[in-house]
Amino acid sequence: xxTFKKHEKLCNYKAIECLYEKGxxxxxxxxxxxxxxxxxxxxxxxxxxxxxxxxxxxxxxVHRNRIKRLLREVYRNQKNGFYNYLDQHQIxxxxxxxxxxxxIGDYRLFNHKMQEIIQKITSQINLRNENNxxxx
Numbered sequence: 001x002x003t004f005k006k007h008e009k010l011c012n013y014k015a016i017e018c019l020y021e022k023g024x025x026x027x028x029x030x031x032x033x034x035x036x037x038x039x040x041x042x043x044x045x046x047x048x049x050x051x052x053x054x055x056x057x058x059x060x061x062v063h064r065n066r067i068k069r070l071l072r073e074v075y076r077n078q079k080n081g082f083y084n085y086l087d088q089h090q091i092x093x094x095x096x097x098x099x100x101x102x103x104i105g106d107y108r109l110f111n112h113k114m115q116e117i118i119q120k121i122t123s124q125i126n127l128r129n130e131n132n133x134x135x136x
């Protein structure tokens with residue numbers, strides 16, 4: 001059963017600040033993604049993630065909350081394969097997913113885009129490991 005618990009959420013202010021200063025980014029419209037590999041030790045999951053929707057595009061909190069709820073649900077259903085991949089490579093990452101679109105999409109769109117996002121991150125990690133196999 002897939003879950004999304006508190007310790008999987010990125011809540012630490014310093015970690016979020018570090019992610020936005022030093023992280024890599026890409027767009028997969030309608031999402032802006034920022035991620036970075038980190039080396040925190042401890043009993044934390046392979047991915048700590050934060051979801052957000054811009055107030056500029058959605059004035060009503062109801063709509064922003066709906067977007068974040070959909071994002072959490074899609075991520076929760078697809079994270080198992082991603083977690084297995086990161087565990088095999090002993091990598092931990094911070095991830096930020098920001099909805100930058102102007103209209104709320106449906107579940108299928110979010111699901112398809114989350115698959116693309118996870119594939120793109122794993123391919124970038126593979127490229128990083130091929131270029132520098134000593135650092136993971």
